[in-house]
Amino acid sequence: MHIILLSGGSGKRLWPLSNGARSKQFLKLLQNTVGEKESMVQRVLRQIGIALPSASVTIATSESQRDFIENQLGTAVDVVTEPERRDTFPAIALSASYLAMEKGVSPEEPVVVMPCDSYTGIEYFETIAAMTSFVERGVADLVLMGITPASPSTKFGYVVPEASSSCEAYRIVNRFTEKPDEENAKKLLEQGAFWNGGVFAFRLGYIMDIVNRYISAGTFAELRSRYAEFPKISFDYEVAEKAGSVAVVPYNGSWKDLGTWNTLVEELPVSAMGKVTLGSNVKETTVINELNIPLVCDGVDNLIVAASHDGILICGKDSAEQIKRYVDPLDSRPMFEERRWGIYRVLDDTYHADGSHSLTKSITLNPGKSISYQRHNHRSEVWTFVEGEGVLVINGEPRNVKVGETVAIPVGHLHTLKATTTLTFIEVQLGNPLVEEDIERFEWNWNSIDL
């Protein structure tokens, strides 16, 4: 079995913890069975490893998430990134093409598409195994998971089975509906409809026939280079609603979309994370503090509090669904990023009265990791090393550096850095404009260095 895990875009519903760089599925807020922090995507991978040990996993995502995935999941998964943002059909088509054209997976093999942020019990994966067996038996072109509704929610799309469909293990689907209003949601429940949980199973050949209608390419590389030819359309519209036959497999185990603060806080292992002091008069409140300063909270009830380098949220649980409208206008840059080589934090970002603009970062490279060989055309950088040892290259000249040293990198000078041990430095950028995009990357061969 091949699983395509959809790792979606950045959202602000969990602001300030999620931001343009860090999507909610990478937040390490959950807890695994031995009490270690884990993210949503790590949890799903752990569950797949237990329930579906023979499944191969391909993550369909964007280039901006590659570093997070590598840091959190290592190399146990394949990663297929979209060359540009389109919609779920093109993203799934690309990963399916990767399986067919790059990995040589047979058209007869079952493929499962699933989101990476559903919070479920292990039974969920047993249902997925059942779905693939129905695909193998050919009961329908497309087999999807139907979540037994807990309430007439207006937040989900619904799947309506045939009235006459009587098989218990699966039902033939009559139709899909968009998110309904409350009255229609109640009617849907009377008709035995399910929530659409976004889990689909099909033969690889079935989806590749659709792919080939848009792009007929000889290689995966060619197909990827023509990615813009795919229409911007969701998988639900392009595939599910047009399928000749669709079956739904009911799932009535635990299932949650942890995409909002309210659903997330219910699953958090503790009510306070980080440097937090809760007073004696705190009720039904969750406080997460990622900052390095203390947070004191008392005399509050039913609140969600989250502080990160990007901002601070203080919100009654009843209002948490509405924060997006207040957060969307905030257009500050991400103040914290996780990269394949380590992490950085923005310590200070100031436009001075004399017209200069400076940005100060704390940057940590993990042992053995290096940044790209690069130059900037509009900014100088001063690096002061405050932890560890490494090798610095400026304009082709390598040298060892260690804690206590300072180096100035003028505008236009080529530079790269590799950590021998964990290597931390304070970077002061000065320039105009001062943007991440002011970077030109070049090749550098670390193997050529002999210090």
Add this chain to the structure above:
Amino acid sequence: MHIILLSGGSGKRLWPLSNGARSKQFLKLLQNTVGEKESMVQRVLRQIGIALPSASVTIATSESQRDFIENQLGTAVDVVTEPERRDTFPAIALSASYLAMEKGVSPEEPVVVMPCDSYTGIEYFETIAAMTSFVERGVADLVLMGITPASPSTKFGYVVPEASSSCEAYRIVNRFTEKPDEENAKKLLEQGAFWNGGVFAFRLGYIMDIVNRYISAGTFAELRSRYAEFPKISFDYEVAEKAGSVAVVPYNGSWKDLGTWNTLVEELPVSAMGKVTLGSNVKETTVINELNIPLVCDGVDNLIVAASHDGILICGKDSAEQIKRYVDPLDSRPMFEERRWGIYRVLDDTYHADGSHSLTKSITLNPGKSISYQRHNHRSEVWTFVEGEGVLVINGEPRNVKVGETVAIPVGHLHTLKATTTLTFIEVQLGNPLVEEDIERFEWNWNSIDL
């Protein structure tokens, strides 16, 4: 008339805005008549200037507050600092001695002692003028202000007048009482008692007679050097309760002690200060954000929220009196300080895994200001200038510096810096231990420089 304004110590009741370095009276949270931000001490000085224009003001305080006072009040006031922390009697005795011995004020002149953090109407100062006239008329050794109680509060000391005392403008005092319990507070109100607002008037000679009982010195400098000989006792115990005759002048105008969050927020001009977004469902809530990241607040009622570089407070108004017990155990260093030469902020303070300790600050010197000529025995510093121009001296060698330059100052090297224009630099400290106290100061004559 001579006013001794008591500028008391640091407190944590207004944490995180007040800290070990920044006492509550220096927080610029209030607003003057033209809409500019002003602090409690600036407000009192402005009111004195209007109501008592001929009064001279001496501020009795500690050395740690001198920079704040100079920044906020300029040189319009005299500042007398205690060589060490004792209590209110020694502090007032020292300032009185300064008036008598250093400024040559006559023993017959009236002196008024008052706190700098009472939030009052201008009538308060008219009452002070009346008090000094009663001192001049000799109605009592000591004349104090009696605040007409608004309620049987248990938070104040009380002043009980003689039952037979019938003069309307002043009453003869029968006795003082400590903060009573509620039952006794009600009885005190029935007896016509006043709150003791801490405002005292007396002839300078009266207090100097008491001073001379403890320390008989020929000069103010000698007296100050023998400051430790004063007993650690409050003015109330040492002077007010022992006085042969005490009169109280009633004051029934507006009067508030802004020493707690609850009393302070009632007087703030707006409910949101700083980078704050309030949602549509925010009631009876005050949010102050001194950080440079956005704070979003919605769905809350009756809260006090304050965020500074020292920490974040989120507190129901009913619990605000109790925060001290949660804040006291927090022993982090002040992350923001105002000095006579400018300001600094701590951007990062990290103990690294390899044992090194680094501290990164943003430091701004105001034009024409300089730091002391100094050296550190346990830390190196790297300065990267990000705004303005100045003159740097290292080991006696002066040179011009400006935005874009970086200088490394090794352990033990003497250095000083003077701002030509507003001068900002990022400082990376590295050492062990990394404490403010690792500083030796030397003389430097800026006039000798000719660049």
